[in-house]
Amino acid sequence: MPSQHAILAPSASKRWMTCTPSARQEAKYPSKDSVFSREGTIAHALAEFTLNYFLEEKAVYVPEFEVFQKRMRQENPSLLLDLTVQCTDEGFDFWDIFEIVYNNYVTIVYEDFLNVKKEFEDAELLVEAELNLKSYIPESFGSSDAVLIYGEILKVYDLKFGQGVKVEAENNTQMLCYALGALLGPAELNGIDTVQMTIIQPRLQHISSWSISADKLIQWATYELKPAALKAFNGEGEYVPGDHCKFCRIAPRCRACALRATILAESNSEPSELTDEELADLLYKLESIKNWTSKVEEYALQQAVSGHAIPGWKVVEGRSISKIQDQQSAMADLFSAGFEKDLVCKPVELKGITDLKKILRPKGFEELLGKYVVKPQGKPTLAPVSDKRPEMNNIEGDFNNVIL
Ligand code: SF4
Structure with missing residues (x-):
């Protein structure tokens, strides 16, 4: 290669x-x-x-x-x-x-x-x-x-x-x-x-x-x-932001992307409501804007952590959740204090399908566990009409069993 x-x-x-x-x-x-x-x-x-x-x-x-x-x-x-x-x-x-x-x-x-x-x-x-x-x-x-x-x-x-x-x-x-x-x-x-x-x-x-x-x-x-x-x-022509920006190396510092996000923010602050057509156009753009904003945050953090100060911003410690480090000793202490296993321990849980397929190999997985696999109905998701998935049909009740 x-x-x-x-x-x-x-x-x-x-x-x-x-x-x-x-x-x-x-x-x-x-x-x-x-x-x-x-x-x-x-x-x-x-x-x-x-x-x-x-x-x-x-x-x-x-x-x-x-x-x-x-x-x-x-x-x-x-x-x-x-x-x-x-x-x-x-x-x-x-x-x-x-x-x-x-x-x-x-x-x-x-x-x-x-x-x-x-x-x-x-x-x-x-x-x-x-x-x-x-x-x-x-x-x-x-x-x-x-x-x-x-x-x-x-x-x-x-x-x-x-x-x-x-x-x-x-x-x-x-x-x-x-x-x-x-x-x-x-x-x-x-x-x-x-x-x-x-x-x-x-x-x-x-x-x-x-x-x-x-x-x-x-x-x-x-x-x-x-x-x-x-x-x-x-190196000629116009800067045009869109879905293709996803893997662009200059995306976090791209002025064209920043301008587009700002224009949308301003149009959102208009008192009048968006029309259906404006909403449809916004939906197309939002995906790549969301992708771009997370790139900007990631890039700016990387810069700041490596010593390049971003004016008005500083690096702080994020939230963290307390955890029990020595689980075995904690369990031993709980059992000696008279607590039942069922009360203080989580029930045993099977590994996910991806991990099990790695252990059993796809063929072994299919033979042994294929009969237990079900695929629950997915939540309704908005997708452009060009998407290959068939449209869910509300009239025939496709949405009936789904919680939004
Ligand atoms: S991030 Fe900027 S330079 Fe890169 S493709 Fe998008 S608009 Fe063009």
């Missing part, structure tokens, strides 16, 4: 295409990795290793992870040893990550390849395929997790290991960039007609695919991507 970052990375394309000056501004701040990004890097390394392992015919593909795991335990390849040590240092469960990646990404991509191979003998599966975006995005480089080329079809796969939000492939600029880079790169000579983009989020049980013709992809790249990329590369 590439460790360097391009100024205009496809993964941030939504941001720099919408707010073109952001890329140059962000480049002034170092990018920080997080526990989530480090876990994602390990997951990607395992995905790459495993797909190549089968492609290089080091062993016959098996769909069962347990069989593959046994083989790996015997072979102990050096990369896996390194990753195991990394996982131990980080407190990650190596085999847990490997099983998730194997069952929910490797099998999908590799079985797609095997199926296609039956009809197209010269089908090619490329792992970490190098992208060619240079005629549309200045100084851009990168690779796609997996690319499958057969006949006039190009398929691009993207593994997202995080547990945040579900991401859809439709009109996703990051996926469009990957597709374009693969179309002009490894698939350049294949006369591709259709491009399919697939996002796989194993830990959210989410797969999203979307297709576009190669002609439309080039049109998008020519009329939307390239002009925005040139502006972004030159």
